Every structure is written in structure tokens, then in C-alpha cells.
Amino acid sequence: MPEKPVTLTYRQTLQMRRNYIGRSCKLHFEVAPLKIVRASRQYLYDDSGNEFLDCINNVSHVGHCHPHVVSAGQTQMAMLTTCAGFLNDQMAEYAKRLISTLPDKLCVCFFVNSGSEANDLSLRLARSYTKREDMIVLENAYHGNLGNLIEISPLKFKKLNLQKKDWVHVASCPDTYRGKYREGEVANPSLSYSNEVKQIIEEVQDQGRGIAAFMCEPLMSASGIITFPKNYLQNVYRHVRENGGVCLADEVQTGLGRTGENFWAFQYHDVVPDIVSIGKPIGNGHPMAVVITTKEIADTLVEFGSTFGGNPVSCAVGMAVLDVIQNEMLTSSAKSVGKCLLDGFRAILPHHSMMGDVRGQGMIIPVEIV
Template sequence: MEHRMPEKPVTFRQTLQMRKDFVGKSCKLHFEVAPLKILRASRQYLYDDTGQEFLDCVNNTSHVGHCHPHVVGVGQEQMSKLASSYGFLNEQTALYAKRLVSTLPESLCVCFFVSSGSEGNDLALRLAASYTKRPDVICLDGAYHGNLGSLVEISPVRYKKLGQGHQKKDWVHIAPTPNVFRGKFGSNAANPGVLYANEVRKVIQKAEQQGRDIGAFISEPVISASGMVVPPENYFQNVYRYVRECGGICISDEVQCGLGRIGEHFWGFQMHNVVPDIVTIGKPIGNGYPLAAVITTKEIADSLGDFSSTFGGNPVACAIGRAVLDVIENEKLTSSAKNVGKCLKDGFKAIQPKHPMIGDVRGVGMMIGIELVMDKESKKPAKETAEILAYKLKEKKIIIGIEGGDKNVLVMLPPLCFTTDNARHVVQAFSEALANIESEAARVGLTNREEIVSDRPMDVPLDVITDQTTINVHNYSDDEDDAEDDDPVAKRARYEEVD
């Protein structure tokens, strides 16, 4: 057997330089100017090249925890037997399809396997057009559904990034995001869900007046790119009815919120008491291994004349997919998402009155958004504050995301093995860091000092979420940040939309 010489370690600077030299500039990094080099991960923790441990609050792809031993073991075993079987029968694909279908309503009974959420949503559009004979799609103005060409067109959050040269396609119809904090209809409106649903009906009517018939409506049950917006009660029930009455079908994009993440149910659409015609899933179902699926009715599936995917449904991916479902069931992670998610949300709600810059706390299960504003009356988005806060938390070894159209919403979608202790730690650190930012903002006149409870970091009343005593958060320094990276304008915490 030939012995390989051990590779010489690649330094942080060498890694960064090679990325700059050989990877496209449009491929962004988290904390782009001062990125982390992650060497390994376990459960809800990341470890950088200096051995420091970071609490991962954003990696919903590692759904059941980074490098879960059961998932890793199953994948290794299958990879040693058979990795590709395109065009042949393989039991892993069949068993996984049967298992997935068993978690869904009876009508959703046919699977198509692909390798990413983007592929899944693209296939869903093809299925909808094939079945209805109509290419036109309604999406929401704060939506993101993937990075393929067809999906960029139904992802309005990307339009700003594409610039004024981008023209909306005639087959795309955009409805308002049902955001009761920062939208046309607030939570004080009588039945905002019905009012926002009526906006979709107006879009349908306008399209028909232009001679265009709607083929599909697509939305996430929780609109993640808008900053974890949970549509109000009765919204989806009415929208689905309007779309079906005009001959269209309904697609639920479960890439972010499926597989128990919302806590109350296994699938996001179930919290809205609707049954979609097509469900798309990706990211978490492979726990980091490329795997995605589209599940639909037999009638819609049979309308597509031909489909094939070389890697979709390969035996390694499907064996891993089955292992992920094993872990969710055996470790009761749906129930955990409900309980730990409640800890997170209750904790942030508890500190909200003490922070003039926390405008809204929202979400469900392990999908939490904290919207920052300059003041609660004007609701002016505090984008710079969100960026600074993300870096402050990075210094405390906590990785948190930023979303929303104004990039002012701190978001959390951690692995489902996240614990109540993790939740308390994050809320405490968040409150301390934000209190310092708010005090400085008041000092320089950006906010009203009278609104600041104290110039000192406050103790968080975490007894509302646990009977344990409040923990102390240790201060950390970012030793890996270089002196030349201290430009506050250049530093940005990047959490770009991905598959």
C-alpha cells in the first residue's frame, strides 16, 4: 500500500488568498471581511482553525446536529457499498420515498428526488405548468426560492441586487408579504389574514384582465428571507381557495421550515390548516449531504412526461435521508424544537421592553426573528445596528444571521439539538451587546437617551423561560481579526440566501 505524505497545514491567510484567487467574487462569506475558517463541527458547535468554539445559531442545513454519528455512520456504510445507481432499482430510494410520504397528507403521495432546494422548486414550477398548462406564478414580494434562473425570477428579494436593469417577467405576479409588523395591514387591523389574502385575489384579477391565467402560487409557510414573517391566521386558507378557484395549484416551499423545525407540526403548512398540491424540501433532509425532494399528487406527477436526475435519489443520499428521519423521531426533535423555540421567543419577548431598538420578536419553533429599529414609533430599520450586533455576538462566540428586506432582522435557525441552556446564553449575550450599542447610540444622539433603561448591560429576566438562575456571559476577543480589517463600513455579516 502506498503511503501518502501528510499534507502541510494551510494557514488562514493562504486559505483566504486561494479563495480570492480561484472562487467567484459573488460567492459571499459570513463576516466577509473578517471571516472564520471552520475546521470541524459537532452538534450545535463550530470550531475554527485556532480551536475556538462557536455556538451555531444559523445552520439549519445540519438539521439534527453537525456530524451526527448515526447519520455519518449510515452514510459511510452505504458509500462503501453503492454510491450511484442511476437507471437501476435501489431499495434505499424506494424505502425513503415510502417513509417521506408517510409523514404527509394522503393526497401527497409521489416523490421526485433531486440534489438541492433550488432544483426542487424549479421542478415544482415545471410540474405546475405541465398540469395546469399555465406558466404564470404568484410569489410574495419578500420571497426567496432559489438560485436557478427560473427561481431568481420569483425571488423579488434578489431584484434589488440585480439592479435596475432587471425586468420582471410577464409570467411573474407579485403579492405583498403578509407582514403585520411592517406591512400594509398591521396586527391591529380586523382579520389581517383575510385582508392580505384579498391582495392575492387582486393580483389574480389583474392578471386575468391582462389575459394571463395563474398556474401556481408559491410561498414558504414562514417567510424566512423577509425576516421570519409568520403569515396571520386565515391567510393561507383564503389564498389557497382563491388560487384553486381560478384553476391554479398551490406550492409549499418547506426547504427552511420542514421536518419539525416549527415545533408544533412536522411540516410548516400544517400550522396554517392547509394541504398544498406540491411540497418542496431540501437543505435539512440530508443534514448537509446534497438531497432534496418534491412531493405531489399522483395526478400532477403523471402530467410530467419525462424527468431524470443523475444524482437525485442516489442510494447514499437516501440512506442519509432515512437516518435523519430516524434521529428526528428517536431524539424527539420536533418536540424539542417547540420547547426550546418557546424558550428563545419568550426570552427575547422578555427583554424587548427594556430595549428601544427591538421593534418586533416573531417566529415559531426554531425559526426566530428579532427586528431592530431606530425607534419603536417610526420603525425606521436599524440596519447598521444589526450588522454591529452580529459582530458583537461573534466576539462572544455566537453566530447569528441577518435577514429581511432592510437587513435589520437578526434570525436564528439553529440545529434542532439546540438546548434551553443555549437559548438562555444567546438571549443574555444579545441583551448585553445590544444594551451597549443602544447606550452609544443615545450618547451620540441617534436615539433618545430617555428610552435607554440603563447605560450598563442589563440582567435578563430569564426566569420566564427556565427556573435556573441567570448565567454569566464571558467576554471574548476576536484574536483572528487582522488590524487592517477594522474598517466598520467594510465589515458586514453576510447571510446570503442559498439553497
């Protein structure tokens, strides 16, 4: 029989982490870190049995340890887990189900293991299709921890004091509360922000180059949950495409109904991206991600392989997550619960001078502290 796992004390766990884990790997609460030993649905439990409502974890999309998801993963793991180079029903069925949630032109899947890998592949696809290098991203954006993604993530390369690459072009974040063009201060903040992207494109062309892609989250997350003004993405996508570039939607944080009204955040803006990257929510904590694009763009990539991307266990888990979202009507739940939160925060806003703004969509809601 297997040996019973050793249970470490809190102090032992903390000391061993300090000894063996990189110092740059930060804990959520550095002064008094929580030692979480189990979880169920929306709750976390520490080593003393204390229960916490989990408002931090951004991968547990349908609740911690959801029995349907756990069962699907266990069943498939007991049957087969292998590299993705073999035919398997799970990959084919899961790809079909994901594609059915998207506009018709987004019809080809590439499976990988993380949101960073997905955004890296999105970048590669855009360059393969356009035969260009230059990228437009938004101020304070974050798109992943791979080297080339740090280079297009102003939130990170500024913090790390890295020199911005000459092929990276940073447009102002379309924040109408704190940003360059604010609601009530300029006639049309949306037009002012989108015209800035147009100007960047023209400046790049004046240098004899072209834009490969514009990349953004349809609802910016890492920089404080920024909701874009009406028509902003429509205008930006039009400028980029008129000049031969493609449009990338980073849905790693925002996909699969988290924003309530729609299954994908880009649908709020009445636009259709050319490439969509999906990550965190799709595996409910299982490491998996997907890039979905058009056949025309996909066919320009000469070769691609991922050892574990799309393996049978991951796809079984992914399908179980889709089952739960549908069967438990979680998208409409995110809409109704999110509205309750927004209405409640807005009701108390006038009575609390430290609250500057409340915004968001579905269950992605920030309260701006001033």
C-alpha cells in the same frame, strides 16, 4: 499509503479563496472570515481551536457530524453509490417514509440534489399540470439561485436590478408588523392581504390568461421570518384553486420539525399544498432534495431524470436523519426550546427600545431590530 493532506495557514487559505473563488461567493464574515476546520453537534471549531455555538448554519438539521448519520452514509458509500436509474431499496424505503409524514394526497416523490432544483421542478410540475405560465409570489420572497427561480424571487431580482417578467405577479408580504396592512391599523389584516391575491388573479384573467400557481414558504425565511396571520393561506389557497391554479409550499428551509409544533410548516395553517419542495434539512449537510406531489400532477410530467437524485447514499443519509429526529424527539425539543427562547425575548422586549418585535415558530425565531 495516501499522502497526508497539506494544512494551509489562515492567510494562505484566505488568499487562495480570493484567487480562485468567484468574488460574488460571499463569506459570512467578510471583514474577519472564520476558518472552520471541524464541527460537532451544535458547535463549530476554528483553526485556533475556538468553539462557536452555530446559530448560522441552516443545513445541519440534527447536529454537525451526527454519528448515526455519518455511519449510515459511510456504510452505504462503501457498498454502492451509483446513478438513480437502477432499482434500489434505499430510494423505495426513503420515499415511503417521507410520504408517511405528509397528508394522503401527497404521495409521489421526485428526488433531486438541492432546494433550488426542487423549486425548479415544482414550477415545472405546476405548469405541466395547469398548462399555464403565470405565477404569484410574495414580496421579498427567495426561492433559489437558478435562472427561472431568480425571476420569481423578488428579493433577488430587485437587488440585481432585473426587470420583472410579465408572467410574474408579486403580492404584498403578509407582514402584520412592518407590512402594508398592520395589526391594529386595519380591521382584518389577513383578509386584506389575501384579497390582494384575489385581485391579482382577476387582473390576470382580464388579460386573457390564468394563474399556474401560487408559491410561498409557509413561514417566510429570507425576508426576516414572517409569520402569516390566521387564515391567510386558507383564503389564498382557495382563491387560487377556484381559478384553476395549484398551490406550492416551499419547505426547503422550514420542513422536518424545525417549527416545533408540526413536522411541516404548512400544517400550522390547516392547508394541504398540491406540491411540496424539501431541501436543506433532509440531508444534514448532504446535498439532497425532494419534491412531493399528487399522482394526478406527477403523471402530467412526460419525462424527468436526475443523475444523482435519489442515489443510495443520499437516501441512506436521509433515512438516518429521520431516525435521529424520531429517536431524539427533536420536533418536541424544537417546540420546548423555541418556547423558552420566545418567552425570554418577549420578557426583555419592554426594556430594550431597539427591539421592535419578536415572533416565530419552534426554532425559527427572529428579533426585529428598530
